[in-house]
């Protein structure tokens with residue numbers, strides 16, 4: 001009998017496990033695949049705590065707090081595992097892709113600038129200066145210097161190695177088929193037989209609703225597939241992440257590499273790339289950074305983000321000792337440090353952090369929350 005069983009070994013599940021590992025509790029983590037296959041490993045690694053938000057909310061505040069945890073987390077993972085997650089506080093440039101996006105970007109700029117004067121609007125000359133002339137002029141561009149990035153693949157591997165060193169039981173290639181409450185504990189039916197735990201955390205990303213189908217959650221999680229391309233260019237020097245309002249982005253990676261993301265295909269759980277997806281990425285990336293047309297393609301891949309209506313995560317206790325922590329959509333990497341800390345504390349103290357009331361599964365969304 002485990003004290004805590006976490007279903008899902010993406011960054012959210014692993015971050016919670018890592019925070020719980022300081023205790024005497026028997027912790028286990030179960031995943032239907034082997035490590036390395038899903039969204040966490042495939043992510044762009046942007047820490048877009050300001051880029052992704054257009055209004056104040058509990059989620060925005062959590063995102064800012066989580067972004068600030070990365071420098072220390074980077075050091076601690078390096079010390080513990082020897083893996084450098086390549087944290088870079090190199091800033092992000094957000095660009096209106098077409099004239100009709102300008103009003104929305106201006107409103108976001110006003111919101112961000114009022115809270116942080118380091119966020120500035122860029123003239124065409126400023127944009128050219130900041131990017132060594134590599135980025136073409138836009139209808140509007142803003143600079144968010146404090147949004148950083150990490151290497152998500154390395155981050156996920158570092159968390160995994162850290163858990164290996166912390167005596168956490170891991171079950172891989174193990175499909176969970178049912179979660180049943182017994183007298184004071186849970187029986188988890190799986191493809192490898194039954195598992196037992198006093199508390200269960202479902203952190204199954206885009207597959208969380210499916211894992212909880214007998215509970216019929218009032219808010220569902222839907223998979224949104226994203227395709228990504230990694231290219232290399234020896235003579236292109238760009239430090240900042242470039243994010244366009246149509247969702248195409250270019251994240252500089254070490255050494256001389258550029259990760260180009262990401263398409264968004266609603267309710268698509270498939271794996272692999274498509275000709276249309278890759279053409280879309282190349283088209284928008286080279287339209288804004290023409291020199292990328294001369295880059296070598298190194299790899300391409302895809303992942304499935306866990307979307308919820310209103311883009312509001314679900315972080316709730318839906319039965320005695322059964323927690324659902326999912327729906328982080330475009331921000332799972334960014335939010336994982338703060339969520340790992342807060343959910344572990346919630347479990348250990350029994351006290352739900354006040355701001356997490358915003359993420360109740362029964363939360364009804366009003367119309368203004370839809371984008």
Ligand code: GLY
Pocket residue numbers: 044046226261262305329330331
């Ligand atoms: N956070 C970037 C994406 O979801 O594509």
